[in-house]
Amino acid sequence: MLLILVLLALKTILLISLSYYNYILLKQLIQSMKSNIKLILLVLVCLTQLSCQNDNNTTSTTSNNSIIGEWLRSDYLVDTSTEYKLFFYEDNANGLITEKLTTQAGVISSANPFTWTLNEAELIITEQNGTETITSVQFLGNGNLILENFSTLEFIRQ
Numbered sequence: 001m002l003l004i005l006v007l008l009a010l011k012t013i014l015l016i017s018l019s020y021y022n023y024i025l026l027k028q029l030i031q032s033m034k035s036n037i038k039l040i041l042l043v044l045v046c047l048t049q050l051s052c053q054n055d056n057n058t059t060s061t062t063s064n065n066s067i068i069g070e071w072l073r074s075d076y077l078v079d080t081s082t083e084y085k086l087f088f089y090e091d092n093a094n095g096l097i098t099e100k101l102t103t104q105a106g107v108i109s110s111a112n113p114f115t116w117t118l119n120e121a122e123l124i125i126t127e128q129n130g131t132e133t134i135t136s137v138q139f140l141g142n143g144n145l146i147l148e149n150f151s152t153l154e155f156i157r158q
Helices: 002-051
Strands: 058-060 069-073 082-088 094-103 106-119 122-127 132-140 145-147 155-157
Touching: 145 155
Parallel strands: none
Antiparallel strands: 058 132, 069 082, 069 155, 082 094, 094 106, 106 122, 122 132, 132 145
């Protein structure tokens, strides 16, 4: 009988020891999780700050190739009766302004050639009549073109 009591006492001591050991492990695990959560939150805050660092979604151009092509003025998306386009050609920095107005009476269109030069982010458009327009060149995040002193509307690459 004494042996049974001793065995029960040893079993109880062993269970208490294991419980305390499990408690210590659980406490360490919780501490580790807390520091991991803090680390994850710190990384998230840093990433958020870095992603919001540049709220300006425009970029300047330094290459003639980026402006070369056909550009449709964005008011066409609202009113399809007016179509205003700019064409920047590679050869000899020539270009063309086309305007097409569709009415019930018919279609009225015009095509006016121009020459252009691009230095850094400054575009100089010289029309045939000698009118010279100097404007900044900006590309929006969506690829649209802004020519600030030429038009208040965006141009969409075609």
